[in-house]
Amino acid sequence: MDSSAIEIKNLNVGYNTETDFSLIIKNFNLSIKKGEIFGIAGESGSGKSTLAQAIYRSVKYPGEIESGEVIFKDKDIMKMEANDLRKIRATLFSFIPQAAMNALNPVRKIRYQFYDLLIAHGILPEKNNDKISAVLKMVRLNESVLDNYPHELSGGMRQRTVIAMSILLNPEVVILDEPTTGLDVLVEHEILKDLKNIQRKYGITMIFITHDLAILYEISDRIAMIYAGEIVEFGARDDMLENSTHPYNFLLLKNIPRIGVKMDNIIKLKGNPSNFKENFPGCQFYERCPFSKGECSEKHPDLREYSNEHYYRCIRFPEWKQNV
Amino acid sequence: MRIPIKYIIKKISLFFVVFMGAITVNFALPRMMPGNPAQVVYSQILRAGGSGVSPVYLNQLEVEYGLSKAPLYIQYFQYLDNLFHGNLGVSISYFPEPVSTILAQALPWTLFLVISSITISFFIGNHLGRYAGTNRNTGKDLAIDLFSMFMAAFPAFVLAFIILDIFAVYGNLFPIGGAYGISVNEGLNVPFILSVLYHAFLPALTIILISLGGWVLGMRNNIIPSLNSDFINYSENLGFKKYQIKSIAYRNAILPNMTGFAMSIGLSTSGVIIEESIFSYPGVGMYMINAINSLDYPLIQGIFLMVVIAVLIGNFAVDILYGFLDPRIRQEGD
Ligand SMILES: Nc1ncnc2c1ncn2[C@@H]1O[C@H](COP(=O)(O)OP(=O)(O)OP(=O)(O)O)[C@@H](O)[C@H]1O
Ligand code: SF4
Ligand SMILES: [Mg+2]
Numbered sequence: 297m298d299s300s301a302i303e304i305k306n307l308n309v310g311y312n313t314e315t316d317f318s319l320i321i322k323n324f325n326l327s328i329k330k331g332e333i334f335g336i337a338g339e340s341g342s343g344k345s346t347l348a349q350a351i352y353r354s355v356k357y358p359g360e361i362e363s364g365e366v367i368f369k370d371k372d373i374m375k376m377e378a379n380d381l382r383k384i385r386a387t388l389f390s391f392i393p394q395a396a397m398n399a400l401n402p403v404r405k406i407r408y409q410f411y412d413l414l415i416a417h418g419i420l421p422e423k424n425n426d427k428i429s430a431v432l433k434m435v436r437l438n439e440s441v442l443d444n445y446p447h448e449l450s451g452g453m454r455q456r457t458v459i460a461m462s463i464l465l466n467p468e469v470v471i472l473d474e475p476t477t478g479l480d481v482l483v484e485h486e487i488l489k490d491l492k493n494i495q496r497k498y499g500i501t502m503i504f505i506t507h508d509l510a511i512l513y514e515i516s517d518r519i520a521m522i523y524a525g526e527i528v529e530f531g532a533r534d535d536m537l538e539n540s541t542h543p544y545n546f547l548l549l550k551n552i553p554r555i556g557v558k559m560d561n562i563i564k565l566k567g568n569p570s571n572f573k574e575n576f577p578g579c580q581f582y583e584r585c586p587f588s589k590g591e592c593s594e595k596h597p598d599l600r601e602y603s604n605e606h607y608y609r610c611i612r613f614p615e616w617k618q619n620v
Numbered sequence: 621m622r623i624p625i626k627y628i629i630k631k632i633s634l635f636f637v638v639f640m641g642a643i644t645v646n647f648a649l650p651r652m653m654p655g656n657p658a659q660v661v662y663s664q665i666l667r668a669g670g671s672g673v674s675p676v677y678l679n680q681l682e683v684e685y686g687l688s689k690a691p692l693y694i695q696y697f698q699y700l701d702n703l704f705h706g707n708l709g710v711s712i713s714y715f716p717e718p719v720s721t722i723l724a725q726a727l728p729w730t731l732f733l734v735i736s737s738i739t740i741s742f743f744i745g746n747h748l749g750r751y752a753g754t755n756r757n758t759g760k761d762l763a764i765d766l767f768s769m770f771m772a773a774f775p776a777f778v779l780a781f782i783i784l785d786i787f788a789v790y791g792n793l794f795p796i797g798g799a800y801g802i803s804v805n806e807g808l809n810v811p812f813i814l815s816v817l818y819h820a821f822l823p824a825l826t827i828i829l830i831s832l833g834g835w836v837l838g839m840r841n842n843i844i845p846s847l848n849s850d851f852i853n854y855s856e857n858l859g860f861k862k863y864q865i866k867s868i869a870y871r872n873a874i875l876p877n878m879t880g881f882a883m884s885i886g887l888s889t890s891g892v893i894i895e896e897s898i899f900s901y902p903g904v905g906m907y908m909i910n911a912i913n914s915l916d917y918p919l920i921q922g923i924f925l926m927v928v929i930a931v932l933i934g935n936f937a938v939d940i941l942y943g944f945l946d947p948r949i950r951q952e953g954d
Contacts, residue, residue, distance in 0.1 A: 354857055356848075385859030399854035401868050403875070403947060416860045445947040461858065 301469050301501040302328040302351065307364030309343075309350040312357070320346050320525045324364070328469070333495055333502045335516030335533075337509065343525035344505045345394055348473045351503070352391040353381060368469070387417055390462040394473040396455045400446040406457055407442035413461055431460040434494055435487075452483040459487070463494065469501040476511075488515055509548055513537060521545050524580040527599060531606030541608035543587050543616060579611065587616035627943045635936040642928045646921065647699050658682040661917055664712045681709075708925070709918035713910060719922035722907055727926065729799050730896070730903030733820055734888045737827035742881050744828070745835020750870055752836065753843035764836060772833030776891070780826045780898040787822055794822050797900025823899040827892065831884065835877060842873035875946050879938045886934020 309321040320343045328334045338344050349355045351366050353373050366373040368389060373381065385391075393399055401409055410428050411421035429439055435456040446454055455475060462470060472491070476484040492515055495502050506512050512519060513533060520530035521544060529542035540546040578593035579585070585592065589612060597611045610616070658681035665677075690698075702708075708719035752764040788796040795801070800815040846852065846869040855865050896905030904923050911919035 352857065354853065356853070382859045382861070385857060387859065391857045393850065393854055393857065395850045396854075398850040401851045401855070401872070403871055403945070404868075412855075412860065412864055413858050416858065416864055447948050458854070 299329055300327045301330045301368070302503070303365070303367040304328075304351060305365040305367065307347075307350055307366065308362040309346050309355060309359065309364075310362060311346075311359050317360070317362075319362070321350060322525050324525075324527070326520065326527065326530075328501060328503060329518070330468075330501055331499045332517040333492070333504055333515055335512045335519045336503065336505045336522060337507060337512045337519065338522035340507060342522050344507070344522065345473050346525070347522070348391070348471050348503070348505055352385075352389070352471055354391065383417070386413060386462065386467060387465045388468050390467040390470045392458055392462050392470065392472045392475045394477065396458040396475050397451045397478055399458050400454060402446055404445070405442070406444055406446070406449075410442070410461060410464065413464060417465060419465075427464065428460075431464050434463070435460045435490060452479050452487065455479065456487060456490075459491065463498075463500070466498070467500065469503070471503040471505070473505045474507070484511075491515075521548075526580060526609065527607070528581065528609045529607065531602075535603065535606045539602070539606070541602045541606065541613050542610050543585050544581055546617075546620070547586075579609075587612055587619060624943050628940060631936065631939045631943070634939075635932065639929070639932055642932060643700075643703060643925065644696075646925050646928070647696060650917075650921070660915075661712060664915065665710075665715050677710075708922040711911075711919045712916040713914040713919065714916075719918050722919060723904065723922055723926055726902060726904040726907050729901065730892060730905060732816075733823055733827070733896070733901065733903060734885055734892055736820070737824040738831060738881070738885050738888055740824070741828040741831045742835055742877070745832045746839045746874060746877060748832075749836040749839025749841075750843055750866075750873070753840040753873075754847065754866065754869075756844060761840075765840065768833035768836040770833070771829055772837065774830065776826065776830045777894045777898060779830060780823075780895045783822055783826050784898060795819055799902050819901070823892075823895055823901050826895055826899075827888065831888070834880070834884075838877050838880060839873060842876055843869055846870075846873040875942070878941060878945060882934045882937040882941060883931075884934070885937075886931035 304324055304326045307321055307324040308319060309324075310317050310319040324347065336344055336347070346355070346359065349359070350361050350364075351373075353361070353366070353376075355361050361374065364374065368384075376384075400406070404412075407428075414421045414424055428442070432439055432441065437453060437456050437460065441449060441453060441457060446457075449457065459475065475491075476487050479487070488511060491502070494500065504512075504515060513536075516533050518530065518532050519536045520527050521536075521542065522528065523544055529536065529540065529545045536545060537549065540549055576582075576593075577596060579588070579595075579597050582588050582592045592611055595611065597609045599607045599609045600613075601607050602613070658678060661681055662678045706720045708723070711717050711719050711722055714722055748764055748768070752761040755761050784796065788794045795818065799819050800806070800812060801819070804812045804815045806812060849869075849872070851872075852865060852869055855868055860868075892903060893905035893908050895901070896903045897909040900906060904926065907919060908923045910916070911923065
């Protein structure tokens with residue numbers, strides 16, 4: 297039996313600009329296993345949201361999916377009929393967006409937003425109040441939120457509500473794009489703990505996007521580090537933690553911060569983050585990499601396997617590690 | 621729905637304060653006029669054929685215009701007393717009709733015209749705007765936008781003349797004036813109602829066309845960000861159906877237009893002044909023009925007061941309506 301929940305093949309995504317098209321996600325390949333929490337990390341602007349939206353086929357203009365396949369349950373999401381895609385959303389495959397706090401309709405009570413969701417998928421709302429109560433309990437919200445408008449809830453409660461809506465119909469795969477940004481650290485960790493419990497209990501496959509390294513390493517089974525729209529290293533959590541093969545991951549880990557400190561703040565790397573140099577032939581990390589040599593600017597590194605299912609994109613591995 | 625009592629009380633008190641302010645201004649204005657308006661009005665009445673008026677009326681006018689020797693606060697209470705008994709003085713040009721009688725005749729026609737045309741225009745405008753916004757950057761959108769901008773910028777009285785000329789004067793399809801034909805009997809009967817609609821058609825068409833553009837552009841500009849909002853994206857992510865998504869976007873986009881709606885009913889009460897006189901439609905607007913032409917101060921003042929009240933009520937209605945429609949506003953009042 298096929299053990300992958302999602303297969304991303306040769307995905308290319310970018311943005312239309314006034315003059316041309318700038319490619320952000322380049323020839324992206326990844327396979328997500330059933331029942332795992334797959335963490336994706338990268339600095340702000342590295343293309344995480346673009347990737348997440350592309351997987352969910354919800355990229356909006358000026359964004360555009362240029363090519364690629366996303367195989368889910370033997371079907372290519374990119375080629376599905378609009379209505380078939382609509383039907384699997386929230387029922388088999390869910391997406392919790394980055395600005396989850398603002399994702400609720402401001403002029404409708406939470407109860408009716410849940411009802412709308414049920415109606416959208418042909419389910420009678422009145423008979424499913426129990427189901428709604430159950431998911432609210434899962435995210436540890438009091439049922440009274442149903443009679444509130446979104447603005448009457450705190451940011452954390454709103455995010456919990458969004459999570460509850462996203463899992464109401466028992467999806468198999470959930471993408472979470474920084475679901476806890478904007479929350480204070482304690483609330484953030486509570487929500488993540490709950491998410492992990494739910495994930496384990498129901499065997500949901502989660503693709504979890506963050507730029508908080510501490511959270512990433514705490515919650516994920518496997519991890520991909522992306523830089524300028526490309527995977528620079530990926531593998532099982534422990535391998536990534538103990539045997540970093542790419543300087544980027546290595547430097548980040550060396551600086552691994554207190555809980556809740558975001559990647560952008562701790563990275564002591566010189567240069568600008570992820571400035572997509574489209575025609576640069578070499579390694580995207582070249583300008584900021586303390587281990588770079590001339591050769592790095594000439595040839596774009598391929599993704600190579602280091603050990604079982606642990607990949608890296610660096611020309612100078614393992615030599616660079618001898619210098620540290 | 622929970623009734624936002626606190627919010628309503630707050631708005632009512634505010635309305636009351638502004639209302640008192642407006643009628644106080646109306647009290648103060650003639651008292652600040654130079655000369656002796658009472659004498660002017662009195663002699664005008666004499667000239668207008670009111671030879672029967674006695675000098676007693678001159679005294680009464682002087683009281684009304686604050687020329688009496690009584691202390692100001694006494695005058696103010698007299699003025700309030702008069703006002704709340706509906707006593708707005710006597711018209712000059714329609715002597716000896718009291719101003720209140722004229723307003724009572726004219727106001728229903730104006731309200732009928734304004735409310736029905738603004739409602740129709742609001743309905744059509746919002747739907748056109750929604751259509752344009754959801755078909756953004758297409759030829760249809762462009763056509764609707766251009767039309768709306770053109771109409772919104774078009775001078776009302778020019779349009780009124782054009783419509784009157786085409787459909788009534790040359791086309792002979794509609795009457796050139798009046799609120800209903802002379803052959804029908806006033807009352808709730810079919811010929812009367814038909815005649816009223818027939819007579820209101822051209823003035824209403826003018827108001828609809830003039831005000832349409834604002835609704836269209838307002839709605840279009842609201843629904844575009846609404847369609848791109850986080851909550852619309854999320855509804856799509858949850859697999860909502862098209863009609864659900866459209867209704868969420870529409871519901872959020874129509875809120876600001878709602879404010880405009882009640883307000884423009886108030887404002888249009890003054891806005892129809894020229895249109896009514898062009899179409900000889902016997903609303904307050906037509907009387908206002910006549911009053912201005914014949915320097916009929918009492919009538920001008922009475923209409924002015926009424927327009928102010930209409931605008932205030934419009935604003936008040938908006939506040940209350942908005943409180944019911946937008947839960948966020950409601951809470952601010954708590
Ligand atoms: N609407 C847009 N138009 C043009 N370019 C865009 C647009 N949105 C994103 N980009 C480009 O795509 C790159 C990746 O953006 P994306 O939002 O995917 O980053 P991210 O990793 O999710 O960042 P963050 O952590 O801040 O959410 C950005 O660097 C930006 O240059
Ligand atoms: S290829 Fe060169 S520049 Fe790129 S990460 Fe490796 S060492 Fe650094
Ligand atoms: Mg993002």
